[in-house]
Amino acid sequence: MLKGFKDFLMRGNVVDLAVAVVIGTAFTAIVTAFTTSLIKPLIASLGSAETKGLGIQLREGKDDTYLDFSNVINAAINFIIVAAVVYFVLVLPIKKIQERRKRGEEPGPAEPTNVELLIEIRDLLAAQQNNHQQQPTVVQDRRGPAI
Structure with a gap:
């Protein structure tokens, strides 16, 4: 079960989606x-004492x-911090794992073997055959259905 979940996570689209969700929600509140x-x-302390901070008042008396x-x-700064955290916590480790897979150090998502596929087909056909055998045959005449 965990291997299947890991394979699911290692797909490119899932990682991209996770990065977008994390950037949009999780770190935004903390960094903000x-x-x-x-x-x-x-x-704001860089501004003069007469102003509200680092900025310019275009019209006096109008906030x-x-x-x-x-x-x-x-x-x-908020964006840069969020992007850096996401890159170093999510993107970089995922890229390292994908590079290992390319070099053959870590196995990729498991593909079913021919034998496993044939076993699955056999089991589905057997289940389908059992369903057809268990259903009763209905004979109809003028008085209605009978078994």
């Missing part, structure tokens, strides 16, 4: 909290016109 709580205040560069830098 880290960058919002620690990195953004450090970046909507503040260009907050620290949010953009924060988002870029």
Whole structure:
């Protein structure tokens, strides 16, 4: 059972899908909290004392016109951290395993042998034959069905 699960995981599409899901959900909350709580205040401290942080107020008195560069830098750092974690935790180990398989150090997904396929066909035919033999023959006349 574990070997089949491992073979399932080693397929290329499954790994790509897992990477996308992990990038989108699992690490986002942790990294966002880290960058919002620690990195953004450090970046904002680079601004002058009169401003809200690292940014420019386009119109005085209108908070909507503040260009907050620290949010953009924060988002870029957030993405880089998430991408690095996913690459080093998921992608790199999977690539190493796939390289080992190519070199023959680790066996790939198990293919069924001809004998296993023939045994499966035989068992399916036997089960089908048993189903046909167990069903009763129905004879009909004018009065209705009878057995």
